[in-house]
Every structure is written in structure tokens, then in C-alpha cells.
Amino acid sequence: MRHFLPLVKEKDNMSKKLLLVNPSDQAKLNAIDVRIFLLPPPSLAYLAAMTPPKWDIVIADENVDPLTFEDADLVGITAMTWNAPRAYEISELYRQRGVKTVMGGIHASMLPDEAIRFVDSVVIGEAESVWERVLHDFEKNGLKSIYKGERISLENLARPRNDLYSDKYRIKAxxxxxxxxxxxxxxxxxxxxxxxxxxxxxxxxxxxxxxxxxxxxxxxxxxxxxxxxxxxxxxxxxxxxxxxxxxxxxxxxxxxxxxxxxxxxxxxxxxxxxxxxxxxxxxxxxxxxxxxxxxxxxxxxxxxxxxxxxxxxxxxxxxxxxxxxxxxxxxxxxxxxxxxxxxxxxxxxxxxxxxxxxxxxxxxxxxxxxxxxxxxxxxxxxxxxxxxxxxxxxxxxxxxxxxxxxxxxxxxxxxxxxxxxxxxxxxxxxxxxxxxxxxxxxxxxxxxxxxxxxxxxxxxxxx
Ligand code: SF4
The missing domain is CATH 3.80.30.20 (tm_1862 like domain)
Structure with a gap:
């Protein structure tokens, strides 16, 4: 299991760091390099687009780059079903250091009662509809266990932050x-x-x-x-x-x-x-x-x-x-x-x-x-x-x-x-x-x- 880098970074009072993670099964990744077929995870780029500019945002996809477990104030994790155990593992590691975690995506939406055992907060459904509230509650130290997202209108959808993707994807948008x-x-x-x-x-x-x-x-x-x-x-x-x-x-x-x-x-x-x-x-x-x-x-x-x-x-x-x-x-x-x-x-x-x-x-x-x-x-x-x-x-x-x-x-x-x-x-x-x-x-x-x-x-x- 990976260990954390020490959390020693000095921060100014205003800027906060959001780490958005797409996890992957580590043992499998070590055995199989799947990188050539990967496409960037769009849901994270959409959430990044809805995050106020005062946040410093990193998108980390374990399929293309190893997670370095860098310092963060808040960690958002998306997962399908096969990578949910790894999502829980990452969440636990951050929570042990006192960092709050939020999980969304299809697996957590289908099984919120399972996911909440491993994360601080679960977003059910389309996260864009509640993301502003999640960040607001986090800043007020009042993160809720469950947020029920609604299906949003796709008019005026924010532009996804494709610029935050790793340059290792063959198709970058x-x-x-x-x-x-x-x-x-x-x-x-x-x-x-x-x-x-x-x-x-x-x-x-x-x-x-x-x-x-x-x-x-x-x-x-x-x-x-x-x-x-x-x-x-x-x-x-x-x-x-x-x-x-x-x-x-x-x-x-x-x-x-x-x-x-x-x-x-x-x-x-x-x-x-x-x-x-x-x-x-x-x-x-x-x-x-x-x-x-x-x-x-x-x-x-x-x-x-x-x-x-x-x-x-x-x-x-x-x-x-x-x-x-x-x-x-x-x-x-x-x-x-x-x-x-x-x-x-x-x-x-x-x-x-x-x-x-x-x-x-x-x-x-x-x-x-x-x-x-x-x-x-x-x-x-x-x-x-x-x-x-x-x-x-x-x-x-x-x-x-x-x-x-x-x-x-x-x-x-x-x-x-x-x-x-x-x-x-x-x-x-x-x-x-x-x-x-x-x-x-x-x-x-x-x-x-x-x-x-x-x-x-x-x-x-x-x-
Ligand atoms: S339900 Fe719709 S999206 Fe899913 S496999 Fe069938 S046609 Fe495709």
C-alpha cells in the first residue's frame, strides 16, 4: 500500500485544493498496460468546470499516471463498479489524514449505503446539480452524508476543463x-x-x-x-x-x-x-x-x-x-x-x-x-x-x-x-x-x- 507524502505545504487562507480522482485497480494495472485505449473521464472535467476559480484543481486518472497522494483539502472520487474497491481504499487513506472525501459516479449512486461506509459524502445521480452545495457545505464544515443530484438540463452546460487532463491520452477531448x-x-x-x-x-x-x-x-x-x-x-x-x-x-x-x-x-x-x-x-x-x-x-x-x-x-x-x-x-x-x-x-x-x-x-x-x-x-x-x-x-x-x-x-x-x-x-x-x-x-x-x-x-x- 502506498504511503502519504507529509502534509507540510503552507497554504494561504483563500486558496483550496481539490483533487478529482478516477481510480484503477493497481494489481491489474501492474500486469496490464491499458493506456493506449484510454479516453479521458468526462465527468471529472465537468465538475472541475463548475468549481469556483479560488480552487486549485487537479484531475488524477490512475489509469494513466500513478496517484502520488498529493496534499489536498477535498478529494472527489468517481467510480464504476470494478474500481469501487480502489476508490474506497484511496478515500480511507485520505480520511486517515483528516482530508474529507466525496464519492459520486454510477456505483456510489446505485449503492450509496455501501459507499458511505468508506467516504464522508456520497453524491447520488448527476453531481453537477449539487456540486455548488457540496463545496459550500464543505467550506462551512457542514458536509452532508448524502446529496441527491437531479437530472440537469443540458442547456448552458459548463465547458469541461479538458486542459486539466494528462497529456498522455491519445484523444485529449x-x-x-x-x-x-x-x-x-x-x-x-x-x-x-x-x-x-x-x-x-x-x-x-x-x-x-x-x-x-x-x-x-x-x-x-x-x-x-x-x-x-x-x-x-x-x-x-x-x-x-x-x-x-x-x-x-x-x-x-x-x-x-x-x-x-x-x-x-x-x-x-x-x-x-x-x-x-x-x-x-x-x-x-x-x-x-x-x-x-x-x-x-x-x-x-x-x-x-x-x-x-x-x-x-x-x-x-x-x-x-x-x-x-x-x-x-x-x-x-x-x-x-x-x-x-x-x-x-x-x-x-x-x-x-x-x-x-x-x-x-x-x-x-x-x-x-x-x-x-x-x-x-x-x-x-x-x-x-x-x-x-x-x-x-x-x-x-x-x-x-x-x-x-x-x-x-x-x-x-x-x-x-x-x-x-x-x-x-x-x-x-x-x-x-x-x-x-x-x-x-x-x-x-x-x-x-x-x-x-x-x-x-x-x-x-x-x-
Ligand atoms: S440501455 Fe441504451 S445505452 Fe444502455 S446498452 Fe441499451 S441502448 Fe445502449
Missing amino acids: SVQTARGCPIDCEFCSVATFHGRTYRQRPVEDVLDELEALDCRELFFSDDNILNYGKEAERRAIRLFQGLVDRGLKKRWISQVGIDFAINPEVLSWAKRSGCLAVHIGFESIDEDALQAMHKVRNLKVGAGKYTELIKRIHEHGIGVHGAFVLGSDGDRKDIFERTIDFILDSKIDTASFTILTPLPGTRLYSRLMAEERLLRTNYPEDWRHYDFEEAVFRPRHMTPDELEDGVYRIYQGIDSRAVSLKRAFNSFLQTRSLPLTVVAYSLNRGLGSLATKKYQYVKCVAS
Whole structure:
């Protein structure tokens, strides 16, 4: 365990220091260097933007830089589920030195009674709505245990403090244009956290923010920049068109839903505005699995259409990263080999595969708990296993080991040097985009080697 530097810094009476931390599992970080795939954590940059100028602010992301446990007056920590144990550890270390800690993010919002055992204050929900109050109470020595954040209007959202990010991120800016998701997949907690209503920032406001950015590459951190329905589609077109009209030469990636491929006008404006590639949650090539996960939108379009949709996106010179989830009750043992065939036949540029993970606050978690299928329930310590790489529940049609081995086999089947080269060549033929081809090759090679290290790590931890 790391020790503190002595708290000897002289402070003037006015200035205070706020440390905002994104924690990471240290043992895993030592075994696996995940830095090349990281994107900056947008929630911390938004909180920093709402903090008065008298505060000296540091954003520390343990995924990119080791935490030095520097002096601070107040520590704010965000965490998903897998890194919650590390968040608690960091909080305890600061509290032992008399430094107050506040925790927010999706895990603490779903399990505030657990989190409050380890921190001074928990913010439930969207922290921006209560952040001013948190800081005010802290300064008056009256920090409360629980703050209930509301879903905020995204009009006049403060500009995120991207300038506070480490310079080690490949993509240095995250821009959020909307929050919320009207779909309700069984494994996902986005709708519980951000709500089922799609809240959007005004397009001109987003464009102003983009215009003020001094970097070319950026990530739209929306869960789906297009969202669903004609109105949302028109808004996305206005946004893409605005990038072109203002002459902003950006290169961007974003998560989108499968509907992104359907309207050629959307595709055309996306490409013209600098879209390099999109990340799509295909989740599974199998409709039984989609059914089991309640992935209704993909079911409506049909898994049989995936290849055609990828082709349409490629025809506009845009790359496709597919995200797949393995281990649902619809998956049988042949799903792994069938997925490899799909990846190679569809000419999808890059893909990642995660193990279905029952996160607290989701319907999946409640169901698997009721069915007594959860394997790791020594909380909070066991949350570190809920990292999408380890089977933490008993799958219906295979063993947990077979599930982990199967996911590893997929990576082996598609990301070797020879196969990656062939896939990169296909990417170029499909899109005629050299930047995409280079990114796709290096990402596939990186994902393959990362998968090997993660697999070895998971097996080592389990043994
Ligand atoms: S997985 Fe995507 S579509 Fe499904 S609920 Fe979550 S954000 Fe919405």
C-alpha cells in the first residue's frame, strides 16, 4: 500500500485544493498496460468546470499516471463498479489524514449505503446539480452524508476543463452532446442513472465548444450521438452540418446505435464533418442472445442485417468498431466460433468482446441474484471482479471457464499479426481511409495482446 507524502505545504487562507480522482485497480494495472485505449473521464472535467476559480484543481486518472497522494483539502472520487474497491481504499487513506472525501459516479449512486461506509459524502445521480452545495457545505464544515443530484438540463452546460487532463491520452477531448437512453437493455444502468428521456444540448452550444477546442481529434462521449427517431436524426445532421459550415476540421469518433447506418444523409454528413469511425453495440450476432439481453433495437433491425449495415457505413468511408457481449442466456457453446466467422466475413474494422456482467442497479443483477447464479458476492472486495473480463455468474449453457476461454479464443482468431494485416487491408478497400486503416491495424494488434494479458491475469487471480 502506498504511503502519504507529509502534509507540510503552507497554504494561504483563500486558496483550496481539490483533487478529482478516477481510480484503477493497481494489481491489474501492474500486469496490464491499458493506456493506449484510454479516453479521458468526462465527468471529472465537468465538475472541475463548475468549481469556483479560488480552487486549485487537479484531475488524477490512475489509469494513466500513478496517484502520488498529493496534499489536498477535498478529494472527489468517481467510480464504476470494478474500481469501487480502489476508490474506497484511496478515500480511507485520505480520511486517515483528516482530508474529507466525496464519492459520486454510477456505483456510489446505485449503492450509496455501501459507499458511505468508506467516504464522508456520497453524491447520488448527476453531481453537477449539487456540486455548488457540496463545496459550500464543505467550506462551512457542514458536509452532508448524502446529496441527491437531479437530472440537469443540458442547456448552458459548463465547458469541461479538458486542459486539466494528462497529456498522455491519445484523444485529449471528450465532448458530450446529450444524456439518457430510451432503451432499457437488461445489463445496462445508463437509463437508471441518466434517465430514459433523451436530453440534448443545443446544437449551436456544442458547436461553440467544438470551435473553442484546440485539438483536432475528439470523442463524443454520448451513449448514442444519433439517438432514435426522426427528430434526433435531424438534430445529428444539424450538428454534423454545423461542423462543416463553420469549417472546423475535426476528426471524431462516437458511440452510435445500429440505426446510424440506415439514413444515407446521416452517414454523408457524418463523414463530411470528420467522422473517422463509430462504435456500435451489436452485442451479439445471435437473436436468442439479443432477446435474452432485451436489446430491442438490434432485434428490430435484425442481426441478419449487420453485415449489410457495416457495408453501408463503409461505403461512406467510415470505420466500424463493434462491441459484443458474450455469456447471455441465449448463448450456446458454438457462439464463439460463429462470432469469429462473422467478424472476418463482415469486414468489420475492429471489435471488442466483453463478458456479460451483472452491475448493481441493473435488472440483470437482480435476476441473477434471485436465481442464485452470482459467483462473487463478497462485497465490496469482490466488485473488482466485475470488470467485464471475468465470468462472475453461472452462464446458462456453459461453465464460467468455458465462457472466459471462449472470449479469449475469439481474440486469438481475429487479432494475430497475419489476420490483423488482412483485416486492415480490407478496411482500406472498404473505406479508402488510410488513417482508419492504420488505427484499425494497431488497435486490433493492441486488443489481441491486451486480451492475452487480461486472460492470463484473470486465470492467475482465480487460481
Ligand atoms: S446498452 Fe445502449 S441502448 Fe441499451 S440501455 Fe444502455 S445505452 Fe441504451
